[in-house]
Amino acid sequence: MLKAQKYDDMTNILCFKKMSLMTRFIGEVRSFTHCTITNKKKYAFTMAEVLITLGIIGIVAAITLPSVIGKYQKKVTAEKLKKFYSVITNAANLSEYENGDMYYWDFPKQPYSDDTIKFFRKYYLPYLKDAKECNTSNCFTQENYRVRQLNGNSASNLYQNNYLVKTNDGMYIFLHSNSPNKYFWMYVDINGHQKPNQIGYDVFVFDIYGYPNINNRKNYRIKFWGHYLKDEELVKPTNYGCIKTSPEYSGFNCGELIMRNGWEIHYNYPW
DSSP states (O other), rough: OOEEEEEETTTTTTEEEEEEETTTEEEEEEEEEEEEEEEOOOOOOOOHHHHHHHHHHHHHHHHHHHHHHHHHHHHHHHHHHHHHHHHHHHHHHHHHHHOOGGGGGGGSTTTTTTTHHHHHHHGGGGOOOOOOEETTSSSOOTTTOOOOOTTSSSSSSGGSEEEEEHHHHHHHHEEEEETTTTTTEEETTTTTTTOOBBBTTTTEEEEEEEESSGOSSSSEEEEEEETTTTTHHHHSSSOSSSSTTTTTTTTTHHHHHHHTTOOOOOTTTTT
């Protein structure tokens, strides 16, 4: 008995045909045919339904994506800041091992002078792996680089006429000395030339000082700006506050706030 199967996609007809053996000499063919016909209706989305579905997906994405991206950016920012803090403090520790206690280092004696450059070259640069000075090489240009405070005002004095070092992972370190008393500021842009170039977002401020008990500080080392303040004082709408309504030097306290929060940017951070 021969068995044949035939599919017809257009009509969904399934036929089975059984044929009897053919007798060679008689030439008689006996056959029996049995067919089963099924008529299954297929359903599909209409164009209108497809467009409505896509519209809903787009709305949901527009609502959720900014939140997802924002959380990712906050995490990356906190991790980069923590990394820099570890690198710069480790460099200071190595330098102290070879050059003695920081209290006895030759801090800049004149503000806005080459003393700052000499200081960093001696005490920090040798201990920052593959870092290079940008004042004497083509690793930095002020074109399209504008730093803003957290409140949106200009902060161009952070990098103009200041000593600049670029780390091996692309961070910018600016040194700003405006005091003859073993003290200057350090700014770090944790993603280099990339935007937003704004204090509290990718630019953070440190103190470097070589004497204790300034402004009730109990020790001396590299510290985030505002390290001597209470938690609630870090976010006050006063100068240096990590809040967008801070009038001057807005955002200087933000690095300290991130560190105190366990190297995390919390929901109430002025992002």
